[in-house]
Amino acid sequence: MKGLKKRKLRWVIIGVILALSFLSTTPILAQQKMNISFGGSTPGGMMYYLVGVAGTVISRELPQYNITQVSTGGSTENCKRLIKGELDMGIVYGPHVYMALRQEGPFKSGPKGTMLRGVTKIYEGSTYFVTLPDSGIKKMSDLAGKSVALGPPGSGTVFNSTNVLRSLGLLDKVKGRQMSFADAGRAVANKQIDAFAQSSAPAGSVKELAETKGAYVIPYSDGELAKVTKMYPYYYGGVMKAGTYKGVPPTQMPYLPVYWIAHQRVPDKAIQDILELVYKPEIKKQLVEGNKGWAQMEPGIKYILDLKASMHAGAEAYFKSKGLWPK
DSSP states (O other): OHHHHHHHHHHHHHHHHHHHHHHHHHHHHHHTSEEEEEEOOSTTSHHHHHHHHHHHHHHHHOTTEEEEEEOOSOHHHHHHHHHHTSOSEEEEEHHHHHHHHHTOGGGTTSOOOTTEEEEEEEEEEEEEEEEOTTSSOOSGGGGTTSEEEOOSTTOHHHHHHHHHHHHTTOTTTSEEEOOOHHHHHHHHHTTSSSEEEEESSSOHHHHHHHHHTOOEEOOOOHHHHHHHHHHOTTOEEEEEOTTSSTTOOOEEEEEEEEEEEEETTSOHHHHHHHHHHHTSHHHHHHHHHHOGGGGGOBOOHHHHHHTTOEEOHHHHHHHHHTTOSOO
């Protein structure tokens, strides 16, 4: 009888030890999941949807990483928050990396962006102005005297639209205001404002307008595009393809490169793992199905290095393993 009690007691003790062991290791297992914040833009902007689809796919396929989508103003805010260490990754215009390293433009009063690291080029970003087909606005000069949403506060769109209007001598002639892409699209639809600026395509706010009220994307003339690129050489001319938005024909406009940027503190393995994933053909196809902007993804290494900036060590390792690093 006593032997039976001893055996029962022994098993109880073993059970308690195993339970305590499980409880003590559970937090360690939970800590193995790495949280990574990824800044995009406000809803209605292309960057918002790019980050949304990428975060979903990466978190699903690489469960050791939890990608948190952060809604921001856009490129300018993403770059500033990366510099401050408030974001781990973000979508940033190439020229903003250049300016942050030289403390110019929106970054002149902040620290140098020496912690910014290139991951990969995502797409070519355009800057354009949208109105209703019956607004009477047919060319850029028609914006003079009109109420125009320049983009959300802290966004790259405000940066771009301001540059464009300044180069065309229109900045002091429009009634500019800052508002989210979604609000701007609705305000144009309701004729509360005359036009709004948008960077990159396709953007949700323009798509919704085009499919409900109709959208007119104001074209740039050759002369206007030359003025933009002369004052700001980091822009270059391009054409938005027909069908990007319902009823909108091929439209000439200025472009600049848009990058996936990470803070240097993000572990090399995390960046290499993520690139290994997103460049798989079947995964890239899923990204493109979520937002067409992902179709343009390419290494874009030379541009970053030409800026005297650095690629992330994890990205360098990945591209070298694929034979894509410039010699």
